[in-house]
Amino acid sequence: MGSSERSTLLSLEEYRSKSSFDVKQMFEEMEPPEYFEIKTKYLLIVNEALEIYNANVSIKIALGVALFANALNCLGSERHKKFYTDVWEGKILSCLAITELEHGSDTKRLKTIARYDALTKEFVINTPGICAAKVWVGNLGKQCTHALLFAQLEVNGVSHGLHGFVVPIRDPQTLQPYLGINVGDLGEKSGLHGIDNGWVMFDNYRIPKENLLNRVGDVNEEGEYETSFTDPQKLLGASLEILSAGRVGIVNESSNNLLRAVIIAVRYAAQRRQFCDSKGIETPLLEYQTHQYRLFPYLAATYVIKNFSNEFSDRYVDCVAASREGSLEMKQVSRMVSGVHAVLCCTKAVITWTTQRAIQETREACGGHGYHKAAGLGDLRNNHDPRVTFEGDNTVLVQQTSNWLLKLYNDPDERDFTVYPLSMFKFIDQLDAILSKKSDVTNVETLCSVSTIMTMYEWLICWLLKTTNRKMDALKSKYNDRFVARNLCQVFKAKELAIVVAEVSVCLAYFLILPASALRIAVQNYGP
Numbered sequence: 158m159g160s161s162e163r164s165t166l167l168s169l170e171e172y173r174s175k176s177s178f179d180v181k182q183m184f185e186e187m188e189p190p191e192y193f194e195i196k197t198k199y200l201l202i203v204n205e206a207l208e209i210y211n212a213n214v215s216i217k218i219a220l221g222v223a224l225f226a227n228a229l230n231c232l233g234s235e236r237h238k239k240f241y242t243d244v245w246e247g248k249i250l251s252c253l254a255i256t257e258l259e260h261g262s263d264t265k266r267l268k269t270i271a272r273y274d275a276l277t278k279e280f281v282i283n284t285p286g287i288c289a290a291k292v293w294v295g296n297l298g299k300q301c302t303h304a305l306l307f308a309q310l311e312v313n314g315v316s317h318g319l320h321g322f323v324v325p326i327r328d329p330q331t332l333q334p335y336l337g338i339n340v341g342d343l344g345e346k347s348g349l350h351g352i353d354n355g356w357v358m359f360d361n362y363r364i365p366k367e368n369l370l371n372r373v374g375d376v377n378e379e380g381e382y383e384t385s386f387t388d389p390q391k392l393l394g395a396s397l398e399i400l401s402a403g404r405v406g407i408v409n410e411s412s413n414n415l416l417r418a419v420i421i422a423v424r425y426a427a428q429r430r431q432f433c434d435s436k437g438i439e440t441p442l443l444e445y446q447t448h449q450y451r452l453f454p455y456l457a458a459t460y461v462i463k464n465f466s467n468e469f470s471d472r473y474v475d476c477v478a479a480s481r482e483g484s485l486e487m488k489q490v491s492r493m494v495s496g497v498h499a500v501l502c503c504t505k506a507v508i509t510w511t512t513q514r515a516i517q518e519t520r521e522a523c524g525g526h527g528y529h530k531a532a533g534l535g536d537l538r539n540n541h542d543p544r545v546t547f548e549g550d551n552t553v554l555v556q557q558t559s560n561w562l563l564k565l566y567n568d569p570d571e572r573d574f575t576v577y578p579l580s581m582f583k584f585i586d587q588l589d590a591i592l593s594k595k596s597d598v599t600n601v602e603t604l605c606s607v608s609t610i611m612t613m614y615e616w617l618i619c620w621l622l623k624t625t626n627r628k629m630d631a632l633k634s635k636y637n638d639r640f641v642a643r644n645l646c647q648v649f650k651a652k653e654l655a656i657v658v659a660e661v662s663v664c665l666a667y668f669l670i671l672p673a674s675a676l677r678i679a680v681q682n683y684g685p
């Protein structure tokens with residue numbers, strides 16, 4: 158049994174303790190990066206490697222250490238260095254508290270409030286009712302000592318929107334929660350049993366003024382809110398890291414889960430035999446046409462997705478570096494950030510969905526034995542499953558990609574294909590010319606060639622973009638309401654647009670790194 162699987166012999170508590178123990182062990186192996194010099198690539202690699210060993214441990218560390226440290230780096234300042242040192246030394250463990258009972262995807266409507274008290278120079282945190290309880294927060298149920306809390310900042314009766322705060326939750330020595338904090342465990346989940354997801358409500362809970370992550374905005378000595386971020390370019394770079402790092406991690410993890418599921422099923426199919434041919438020889442499952450049609454698309458997807466995830470991680474790290482170096486203009490950084498975000502939103506969705514479906518198909522392809530705990534596919538499915546929901550629900554995320562593309566479509570001045578990762582989508586500039594093209598393919602070989610496939614994909618994106626935009630315009634005129642128009646445009650238009658964009662992005666990265674000769678051989682060998 159793999160280490161990420163929960164033995165039925167261990168209780169939930171024992172299993173969580175084991176994950177916690179593994180996390181502690183990891184601290185002895187990890188090399189803490191310097192403050193403000195966070196090594197994005199290093200953390201991504203550590204996360205990916207740990208996920209293969211045990212998904213619970215990787216998520217615990219990602220939430221409890223890496224995301225917290227990343228947020229301090231990106232949104233905090235020198236005054237938060239102590240938290241940074243403590244978390245890397247394993248003295249404290251964090252969680253990321255965003256989701257509330259009433260609102261998850263719609264983060265703008267989160268209600269937890271941090272009101273500034275000028276007399277004591279503290280923030281007073283309150284949960285205005287059960288609906289605003291923070292829920293689903295990983296590490297919060299039992300083990301974390303601190304929360305990276307996102308709450309509405311209010312100063313002198315004026316709301317300044319969501320800000321990040323470092324909030325002590327439990328005494329690091331006793332793990333007893335502090336007064337004013339109502340915290341609890343969410344109970345047993347369908348998977349990821351090593352992670353204690355929890356809820357919390359605040360009752361006039363006070364934290365020092367300094368615990369506000371103040372890179373975006375701060376409260377000055379006079380008790381007034383001020384935007385302390387003098388360099389907007391850095392703010393954008395910061396948001397790139399904080400928003401996207403988690404999704405890059407999820408793409409990497411999903412590609413490994415896909416790989417694992419496919420390997421199990423293909424190996425099984427190669428040696429498992431059912432039914433005899435006319436000579437009385439039992440046939441391996443892999444020889445059955447239906448089996449090939451069930452597994453080979455996922456096998457192919459594994460190659461493409463795994464290579465995309467490697468390639469895109471590197472490009473993402475390059476983008477983070479470029480945003481920090483200051484060699485790009487402010488506008489370019491802004492466009493790069495939105496390009497990375499748009500590509501990640503749709504690829505995170507398509508890759509996690511593909512992996513989810515692949516795990517189910519591979520489980521079935523292994524028959525009854527695939528259902529045994531020892532096969533690993535049941536745990537893999539349950540542990541992978543929430544990736545389609547956390548770090549942004551997939552259906553909601555893909556809307557961000559289509560919105561971004563529609564914006565580019567309507568405003569050519571917004572386009573800058575030199576800064577988007579992998580220079581994607583530059584063909585949009587020739588949209589009408591592409592749409593007027595007719596296919597001149599006359600044989601199967603050309604039809605299956607990479608260039609024909611990519612040309613067809615380009616045409617499809619252009620067509621979806623144009624028709625989605627047309628539909629959106631018509632709906633906006635009809636209802637005079639952007640929200641309604643967007644909603645009514647999703648099925649058969651905007652959602653498909655984003656999904657096709659994800660497929661193209663993944664393929665582009667793959668074809669970019671794969672030598673043409675290797676592709677030719679693959680097409681020759683496996684073509685019809």
Ligand SMILES: Cc1cc2nc3c(=O)[nH]c(=O)nc-3n(C[C@H](O)[C@H](O)[C@H](O)COP(=O)(O)OP(=O)(O)OC[C@H]3O[C@@H](n4cnc5c(N)ncnc54)[C@H](O)[C@@H]3O)c2cc1C
Binds near residue numbers: 261550552
């Ligand atoms: C295992 C796990 C771990 C988690 N860990 C954390 C954590 O550490 N910290 C944290 O803050 N949160 C965490 N979450 C919460 C997670 O981020 C939220 O569940 C997620 O953002 C979705 O929000 P929601 O659950 O409120 O779903 P909702 O927003 O209510 O969505 C429900 C459904 O409605 C659909 N929907 C919503 N809006 C639209 C729309 N505009 N158009 C079309 N469809 C729509 C969605 O696609 C979804 O299928 C975790 C969740 C899980 C399952």
